Amino acid sequence: MNQADVTKLVSKLRIKVPDQHRRLRSPKGPEGRLDKLRKTVTGLIKFERIELNHHRADEARQYAERLISEAILHGDCHKPTMEIADYWLLEKELLHKLFKVLVPRFENSNTAFTKMYKAPKASSGRNIDKAILELRGNPYPLLTNKHSNNRYLLQNVLLDAAKYEYRQAKYAEMADKIGKNEEISQPKSDDVAKSKPINEV
Amino acid sequence: MKQHSMRISKSLLLNNSTKCFSTLRCLSTAEAVERRNHLYKLEKKRQLEKVGRIEKIEVNYKGVPKDCTLVMNKDISTPYDCAKHFSEWHIETSALALLDGTIHWDMHRPLTESCTLEFQSFNVAEPQQVNKAFWRSCCLVLGACASVAFKDTVPVVLHSFPGPDIRSGSFIYDVDLPTLPDWQPSAQELHTLAAEYIKLSRRKLPIDRLDVSEELALEMFVDNPHKTGQIPSIAKTNGKVTLYKIDKHVDISKGPMISNSGQIGKVAVTAVHKLTGECKVQK
Structure with a gap:
């Protein structure tokens, strides 16, 4: 079989890709769906962090990941890659950003290039899952709490105290066991001591 | 919490x-x-009546979304009032205010002089x-x-x-x-x-x-x-x-x-x- 190894031809994405694509209903059909996704991918590359509906974010994320990985794989002198980038980026100055900013940023990374968070839903209005999609290494402040390992946090103080208590209980248990073992072993040695003289006699 | x-x-x-x-x-x-x-x-x-003529103080806010200066009322405005200028998130999560980077101030205590202001929630670096x-x-x-x-x-x-x-x-x-x-x-x-x-x-x-x-x-x-x-x-x-x-x-x-x-x-x-x-x- 002289079949080429597919995994080396197509860049492998570092995110989970579902079996089926989402339809993202649009009056223009599949073309309208792609238009929507192109807008989102362009927005993501431009602003680096966007908030949108979860379905559209998850769908666009895959295309953005693919676009960046192609750009890294082939560089800006590769014609097909340039065509793909030209198709996905509606604003042409972003082509320069893709190849001159994002490719150097992600060249040596071994994780996904984008990150997606669940966003809070609006308290009123349509009940739609929201998401925040961002490029890694963006200049904005972190969305998650970066101090979760801080041992002075209220929860961590309580957890540490609970762990300490548990450990102390375990130590006490072990000490008890050792004490009992010694008690059992000591009478034995006494027996031996007693038995010896008897034998001698 | x-x-x-x-x-x-x-x-x-x-x-x-x-x-x-x-x-x-x-x-x-x-x-x-x-x-x-x-x-x-x-x-x-x-x-409150003793305050009399209202004087203005400048409060330099540090933190998200961006550093800015608020003009507040001396002896009347509290850090809570400052938080109301930003968002509901600031109001709900701020537990204490930090003035000039050193003094821990109640959220509902009127500010007495111009100062810098930071809000402290329960998951700040030094809680x-x-x-x-x-x-x-x-x-x-x-x-x-x-x-x-x-x-x-x-x-x-x-x-x-x-x-x-x-x-x-x-x-x-x-x-x-x-x-x-x-x-x-x-x-x-x-x-x-x-x-x-x-x-x-x-x-x-x-x-x-x-x-x-x-x-x-x-x-x-x-x-x-x-x-x-x-x-x-x-x-x-x-x-x-x-x-x-x-x-x-x-x-x-x-x-x-x-x-x-x-x-x-x-x-x-x-x-x-x-x-x-x-x-x-x-x-």
């Missing part, structure tokens, strides 16, 4: 002497709370002071619910809240129950106390602060022999006593406290301990 259950022990200071009744002036606990609340309101109003304020506020609310939980026939005399042992995850309030010398609460009664607590915390009541003179503090706590005993030593340094109010309950504490009772979340009252050592001192 929400939905974190914690263990609480509530101490009972037992004072078998009936000496304290002489100063009670036949006020029930509820009436005394009402009276204290009324005096507090009057004093607050008086202090020790916020944690202390949290436990202190928990104690304050425990006192508030202890004073409303009992029937009118049972006088409740609050003593004080010693600093809690943070590592145990519990907080305490010393209460004197003259008519219940050997009270052993049933599980149902403890549950009721905890329910009272949660009801109070769910109302998201702001914890208000006021500095009053020693005489007024003595007047407010005239029905409480323990507190009147403590006031002179508290006021020794500058002649002022710092009062905190939640709902109608007024208590003495040096502060600072967190912004509102909604930040406390769920708790459970787990035990009532009998204190006998203090008893002799009281007699």
Whole structure:
């Protein structure tokens, strides 16, 4: 079989890709769906962090990941890659950003290039899952709490105290066991001591 | 902090002497709370009127979304008012304000001069002071619910809240129950106390602060022999006593406290301990 190894031809994405694509209903059909996704991918590359509906974010994320990985794989002198980038980026100055900013940023990374968070839903209005999609290494402040390992946090103080208590209980248990073992072993040695003289006699 | 259950022990200071009744002036606990609340309101109003001509101060805010300068009213605007200029998130999560990077300031205490302002939530990099304020506020609310939980026939005399042992995850309030010398609460009664607590915390009541003179503090706590005993030593340094109010309950504490009772979340009252050592001192 002289079949080429597919995994080396197509860049492998570092995110989970579902079996089926989402339809993202649009009056223009599949073309309208792609238009929507192109807008989102362009927005993501431009602003680096966007908030949108979860379905559209998850769908666009895959295309953005693919676009960046192609750009890294082939560089800006590769014609097909340039065509793909030209198709996905509606604003042409972003082509320069893709190849001159994002490719150097992600060249040596071994994780996904984008990150997606669940966003809070609006308290009123349509009940739609929201998401925040961002490029890694963006200049904005972190969305998650970066101090979760801080041992002075209220929860961590309580957890540490609970762990300490548990450990102390375990130590006490072990000490008890050792004490009992010694008690059992000591009478034995006494027996031996007693038995010896008897034998001698 | 929400939905974190914690263990609480509530101490009972037992004072078998009936000496304290002489100063009670036949006020029930509820009436005394009402009276204290009324005096507090009057004093607050008086202090606000004393401000007179409104002067402006510049508050340099540091933090998200971006650093900026707010022009606020001197002796009227609080850090809470500043937070209202930003977003609901700032209002809900800020527990303390940090002035000039060093002074921890209550959210509901008026600003007195131009300063830089940062908001401190429970997950800042150095949360020790916020944690202390949290436990202190928990104690304050425990006192508030202890004073409303009992029937009118049972006088409740609050003593004080010693600093809690943070590592145990519990907080305490010393209460004197003259008519219940050997009270052993049933599980149902403890549950009721905890329910009272949660009801109070769910109302998201702001914890208000006021500095009053020693005489007024003595007047407010005239029905409480323990507190009147403590006031002179508290006021020794500058002649002022710092009062905190939640709902109608007024208590003495040096502060600072967190912004509102909604930040406390769920708790459970787990035990009532009998204190006998203090008893002799009281007699």
